Amino acid sequence: MDILEVGIPGKWEPNLPDGHISHFALDIGGSLIKLVYFSTNDEFDVVDKAGRLGKQSLGKGRFHFANFETSKINDCLEFIQTKQLHLGGCQHLEAPPTDTTIIKATGGGSYKYADLFKEKLGICLDKEDEMDCLVAGANFLLKAVHQEAFTFMHGQKEFVNIDHNDLYPYLLVNIGSGVSMLKVDGEGKFERVSGTNVGGGTFWGLGRLLTNCKSFDELLELSHKGNNRMIDMLVGDIYGGMDHSKVGLSSTTIASSFGKAVSDNKELADYRPEDISRSLLRMISNNIGQISYLNALRFGLKRIFFGGFFIGGHTYTMDTISVAVHFWSKGEAKAMFLRHEGFLGALGAFMSYGKHGFDDLMFHQLIQSAFLAGDKIGSPTNGKLSENESI
Amino acid sequence: MDILEVGIPGKWEPNLPDGHISHFALDIGGSLIKLVYFSTNDEFDVVDKAGRLGKQSLGKGRFHFANFETSKINDCLEFIQTKQLHLGGCQHLEAPPTDTTIIKATGGGSYKYADLFKEKLGICLDKEDEMDCLVAGANFLLKAVHQEAFTFMHGQKEFVNIDHNDLYPYLLVNIGSGVSMLKVDGEGKFERVSGTNVGGGTFWGLGRLLTNCKSFDELLELSHKGNNRMIDMLVGDIYGGMDHSKVGLSSTTIASSFGKAVSDNKELADYRPEDISRSLLRMISNNIGQISYLNALRFGLKRIFFGGFFIGGHTYTMDTISVAVHFWSKGEAKAMFLRHEGFLGALGAFMSYGKHGFDDLMFHQLIQSAFLAGDKIGSPTNGKLSENESI
Numbered sequence: 001m002d003i004l005e006v007g008i009p010g011k012w013e014p015n016l017p018d019g020h021i022s023h024f025a026l027d028i029g030g031s032l033i034k035l036v037y038f039s040t041n042d043e044f045d046v047v048d049k050a051g052r053l054g055k056q057s058l059g060k061g062r063f064h065f066a067n068f069e070t071s072k073i074n075d076c077l078e079f080i081q082t083k084q085l086h087l088g089g090c091q092h093l094e095a096p097p098t099d100t101t102i103i104k105a106t107g108g109g110s111y112k113y114a115d116l117f118k119e120k121l122g123i124c125l126d127k128e129d130e131m132d133c134l135v136a137g138a139n140f141l142l143k144a145v146h147q148e149a150f151t152f153m154h155g156q157k158e159f160v161n162i163d164h165n166d167l168y169p170y171l172l173v174n175i176g177s178g179v180s181m182l183k184v185d186g187e188g189k190f191e192r193v194s195g196t197n198v199g200g201g202t203f204w205g206l207g208r209l210l211t212n213c214k215s216f217d218e219l220l221e222l223s224h225k226g227n228n229r230m231i232d233m234l235v236g237d238i239y240g241g242m243d244h245s246k247v248g249l250s251s252t253t254i255a256s257s258f259g260k261a262v263s264d265n266k267e268l269a270d271y272r273p274e275d276i277s278r279s280l281l282r283m284i285s286n287n288i289g290q291i292s293y294l295n296a297l298r299f300g301l302k303r304i305f306f307g308g309f310f311i312g313g314h315t316y317t318m319d320t321i322s323v324a325v326h327f328w329s330k331g332e333a334k335a336m337f338l339r340h341e342g343f344l345g346a347l348g349a350f351m352s353y354g355k356h357g358f359d360d361l362m363f364h365q366l367i368q369s370a371f372l373a374g375d376k377i378g379s380p381t382n383g384k385l386s387e388n389e390s391i
Numbered sequence: 392m393d394i395l396e397v398g399i400p401g402k403w404e405p406n407l408p409d410g411h412i413s414h415f416a417l418d419i420g421g422s423l424i425k426l427v428y429f430s431t432n433d434e435f436d437v438v439d440k441a442g443r444l445g446k447q448s449l450g451k452g453r454f455h456f457a458n459f460e461t462s463k464i465n466d467c468l469e470f471i472q473t474k475q476l477h478l479g480g481c482q483h484l485e486a487p488p489t490d491t492t493i494i495k496a497t498g499g500g501s502y503k504y505a506d507l508f509k510e511k512l513g514i515c516l517d518k519e520d521e522m523d524c525l526v527a528g529a530n531f532l533l534k535a536v537h538q539e540a541f542t543f544m545h546g547q548k549e550f551v552n553i554d555h556n557d558l559y560p561y562l563l564v565n566i567g568s569g570v571s572m573l574k575v576d577g578e579g580k581f582e583r584v585s586g587t588n589v590g591g592g593t594f595w596g597l598g599r600l601l602t603n604c605k606s607f608d609e610l611l612e613l614s615h616k617g618n619n620r621m622i623d624m625l626v627g628d629i630y631g632g633m634d635h636s637k638v639g640l641s642s643t644t645i646a647s648s649f650g651k652a653v654s655d656n657k658e659l660a661d662y663r664p665e666d667i668s669r670s671l672l673r674m675i676s677n678n679i680g681q682i683s684y685l686n687a688l689r690f691g692l693k694r695i696f697f698g699g700f701f702i703g704g705h706t707y708t709m710d711t712i713s714v715a716v717h718f719w720s721k722g723e724a725k726a727m728f729l730r731h732e733g734f735l736g737a738l739g740a741f742m743s744y745g746k747h748g749f750d751d752l753m754f755h756q757l758i759q760s761a762f763l764a765g766d767k768i769g770s771p772t773n774g775k776l777s778e779n780e781s782i
Contacts, residue, residue, distance in 0.1 A: 030629040071654035112631030177647035201650030238421040240503030256568035259592030263462035294685035
């Protein structure tokens with residue numbers, strides 16, 4: 001079967017028809033709102049085995065992805081309103097009949113902004129736990145989507161074949177504003193074993209203060225042109241250019257992030273924003289890689305999958321995380337990344353429509369088909385998602 | 392025996408007589424130079440068992456401690472010159488007789504600045520490995536000095552009785568510009584098992600850039616008056632004031648350090664330096680506490696001793712590290728601190744005079760006595776060491 005296409009992340013083209021929008025789900029995080037919706041093309045012609053032409057609503061379908069800054073939540077509300085996403089939502093059978101649309105949502109914002117969605121769009125957010133959704137989303141992607149997972153090191157991307165019978169256990173590291181680390185043992189079987197408050201929000205927050213960048217993408221863009229050695233204290237800076245070979249630290253190892261600023265006698269304005277951004281990105285990526293590895297080690301997990309919007313397909317971020325995991329594990333563990341990394345929670349919330357007895361045969365079939373389809377699902381390119389881009 | 396007093400950290404009083412300075416040793420790190428010297432009072436009168444009065448050069452002695460910014464290394468050279476510390480150094484027996492004084496030194500700067508010491512003072516730095524010295528210094532303090540180790544949590548300081556027969560193994564975490572983590576199994580038996588580049592240099596370096604503070608102490612002082620909630624994104628900020636109770640995170644847990652800066656639409660100047668300093672200190676202390684605990688767990692170590700100048704006896708730093716270790720270990724592990732935390736490497740370098748065949752009976756006896764003296768050694772107060780303060 002080839003009834004599901006996972007949307008190709010890339011530039012949002014507002015004039016493309018969405019077809020019939022069946023469901024949408026939200027993941028409202030501290031910094032970003034992630035939105036996933038599924039559309040089927042009602043006009044899709046099908047020919048059955050008897051050669052009869054007909055319409056197939058369970059035909060060609062597509063996942064769409066969009067994201068918004070949480071602080072600009074009105075953009076998200078407007079997007080939902082304009083595309084009339086909420087009119088494709090389904091009614092809860094068990095609830096008394098009302099005009100209220102119930103939409104699956106996860107993330108802390110599903111609590112914080114529940115009243116706002118009710119007031120502005122008449123939407124009732126049905127809250128699903130953030131961790132449940134992350135795991136459901138990751139399991140879905142790893143099982144249903146061909147070439148979803150890949151390694152990335154020294155600029156080389158390599159897709160990883162996932163053996164569905166040997167997927168568990170794994171460590172899932174979701175890097176949003178903060179970082180959650182989950183040991184996943186099966187469908188719905190997991191434990192949040194660790195996390196760190198040094199995450200994407202730290203990169204973006206500190207980066208804004210230090211560089212005056214106006215967006216996350218601008219800050220990341222800067223990092224590509226920077227040289228962290230201008231501001232980080234390297235082992236060689238302390239050892240007069242030499243390695244500290246007795247403990248296996250080369251002269252180019254970072255001894256202290258931002259450590260050169262201690263003695264440079266310079267002010268913030270004397271440093272290039274590019275170098276600051278690079279140093280910050282390395283500090284945070286390296287730290288997350290290290291803590292992830294230590295947790296994987298603790299539970300004997302060989303596979304670490306990294307998700308979350310902080311990564312955003314950025315090669316340098318992935319490279320740094322990979323190098324950190326490689327360095328600390330002495331080559332024993334490998335970092336793996338997911339092409340739909342930013343949408344694990346939103347996809348998981350979407351999946352949860354299937355478990356609450358909604359009377360929507362089409363939806364059930366779609367989800368089921370998606371899992372069955374497995375390797376036959378289209379191959380989205382690893383595009384870069386920016387603010388308010390999707391598909 | 393009561394022949395050794397460990398110096399009381401406090402304000403340096405240049406007019407106090409040092410007596411005869413027997414030895415000094417240096418630990419030249421990326422940000423700070425730590426200097427330890429030992430003086431005996433030649434004028435000390437002793438009465439022997441037969442009741443005869445005499446002079447005892449192996450009498451009342453004292454360790455002195457001083458530190459300098461590495462970028463102001465000339466201050467250190469001047470201090471050595473003024474106090475004529477190098478004239479108390481000893482000649483290496485195996486070397487051909489020269490006028491060169493050999494001084495034990497450790498840290499990367501013992502390589503980087505070797506030529507400078509030779510040129511300016513005629514001192515030849517005899518390099519000892521940094522990790523060897525840290526461990527030797529920690530073992531010395533833990534065994535020889537009464538009330539050296541203590542716990543600190545929620546403002547409560549409690550001294551820890553060290554059972555000399557049950558000291559090993561332990562994790563030693565030295566927080567200098569960067570952080571080293573060593574699993575210590577005995578005298579000279581250890582392995583550097585981990586570390587992090589997010590250390591004291593990061594706090595000071597980033598703090599300088601963000602607040603324009605001119606010194607480490609000024610930055611720390613600021614942190615006492617700050618409120619990290621003004622800039623950190625808490626769980627409650629994401630969850631609309633609620634806990635994320637399913638995973639055990641209270642609303643006041645930091646979800647993302649500096650995460651509020653993402654959406655506040657403020658510039659650096661709009662934040663109070665106090666709040667920035669507090670947030671930075673919590674971020675770094677918490678991170679070090681977490682990585683330390685994960686490494687202790689990895690090797691089944693129950694005791695974690697924290698040393699290094701970053702701590703500097705600052706209660707809030709110790710509290711944050713303690714809380715982090717307590718939080719991540721679910722109360723299983725305890726953070727412990729050392730009163731002479733900043734001088735582990737320098738003390739270790741000093742100890743190494745004893746192992747290289749110097750013909751200095753007095754020195755041998757002093758070190759030996761220090762170890763034997765154990766509980767009888769005086770109790771230095773837990774003073775705060777600032778730049779160029781000592782004793």
